[in-house]
Amino acid sequence: MTDPAKPTVVLVHGAFAESASWNDVIARLHARNLTAVAVANPLRSVAGDAAYLRDVVAAIDGPVVLVGHSYGGMVITEAAADNAKVAALVYVAGFAPDHGESAADLSGKFPGSTLGDTLIAYPVGTGGNEVAIRQDAFHQRFVADVPAETAALMAATQRPVTEVGLTEGLPADVPAWKQLPSWFVFGDQDHNIPVAAHRFMAERAGSRGTRDLAGVSHALSVSAPDEVTAAILDAVEGVSAIAA
Numbered sequence: 001m002t003d004p005a006k007p008t009v010v011l012v013h014g015a016f017a018e019s020a021s022w023n024d025v026i027a028r029l030h031a032r033n034l035t036a037v038a039v040a041n042p043l044r045s046v047a048g049d050a051a052y053l054r055d056v057v058a059a060i061d062g063p064v065v066l067v068g069h070s071y072g073g074m075v076i077t078e079a080a081a082d083n084a085k086v087a088a089l090v091y092v093a094g095f096a097p098d099h100g101e102s103a104a105d106l107s108g109k110f111p112g113s114t115l116g117d118t119l120i121a122y123p124v125g126t127g128g129n130e131v132a133i134r135q136d137a138f139h140q141r142f143v144a145d146v147p148a149e150t151a152a153l154m155a156a157t158q159r160p161v162t163e164v165g166l167t168e169g170l171p172a173d174v175p176a177w178k179q180l181p182s183w184f185v186f187g188d189q190d191h192n193i194p195v196a197a198h199r200f201m202a203e204r205a206g207s208r209g210t211r212d213l214a215g216v217s218h219a220l221s222v223s224a225p226d227e228v229t230a231a232i233l234d235a236v237e238g239v240s241a242i243a244a
Contacts, residue, residue: 007063007087007239009036009232012053014070014094015043015103015161016133016142017219021069021154024225025232034236041072043130043161046102046168050078063087065235068094069221070192071103071161080176087239089182090232093190093218096177096201100169106201112194115141121163132160141191143219154222177205181238184209185231187216187224209234 009029011022019038029036039056042049053075057064065088068076073094080086089096095103107113118137121129133141138155139148146154184202188195195212202210211231216224 006034006236007065008060009034009236010053010057010060010064010066011036011038011221012041012066012068012072012075013038013159013221014041014068014072015131015166016138016158017069017154017221018157018159020157021219021221025221025229028225028229029232032233041075041159043071043159043165045162045164046074046078047171049075049165050171053079054083057083057085060085063239065090065232065239067092067232067235070094070218071165073097074103074165074170077176078170078172080180081172081174082179083176086176086180088235089177089180090235091182091184091186091201091205092228092231093186093193093198093220094184095193096175096182096184096205097170098175098204099171099173102169103166105169106197107193109200110194110196112196113192115192124162128162128164130160130162131166132158141218143217143223144189144191145187145215145217145223146219150222154219181208181235183207183231183235183238185211185213185220185228187213187218187220189215190218192218208238 066076139151186198
């Protein structure tokens with residue numbers, strides 16, 4: 001049985017991942033009697049993806065803690081703006097943008113990202129291009145700290161993102177991290193988003209708790225599920241204490 005006093009944890013994957021990337025985290029949350037929902041992020045645009053996430057959140061009874069990985073951080077920041085259902089935010093190697101900032105802006109704000117050289121782009125029928133990580137580059141660039149067999153499966157099941165999604169600035173005038181408590185967890189071997197960018201965003205947001213993990217890659221929901229779960233539990237306990 002889940003605890004009705006606890007918020008529901010809503011997990012939002014980023015570009016080049018998919019909802020099953022949260023499986024190990026969900027198993028740990030279930031072991032703590034928490035309800036968790038992994039959303040299939042469309043990865044089409046910040047505004048459109050956030051609108052979809054708001055619909056998912058609206059259908060859930062009670063408050064939610066939104067958790068965003070990578071580009072998913074853009075989506076939760078937009079979806080939570082002026083949203084009374086959202087109690088807290090957790091950024092898992094996630095972007096925490098201010099108004100007008102895009103994922104591309106933040107990943108390029110500090111040196112260290114090697115993602116650009118690994119991407120392939122192709123046109124889609126709805127207009128524009130979408131991008132994916134080359135299969136041969138996925139392991140080292142996205143999740144270097146898991147076995148090659150696991151990385152190969154993740155590469156084959158990755159969800160491409162549109163170029164629009166990566167370059168669209170945050171629409172909300174006031175980002176949700178200025179309105180809500182936030183927690184951050186990231187690895188210092190993130191080759192997609194420089195660790196300096198993660199540290200900058202956490203400090204700017206006034207993070208209630210920051211986990212800066214040594215030797216951990218970008219896809220830490222897969223490679224470091226214990227630490228990711230601990231950050232989420234901090235947020236759940238924080239908002240539950242406030243509610244009490």
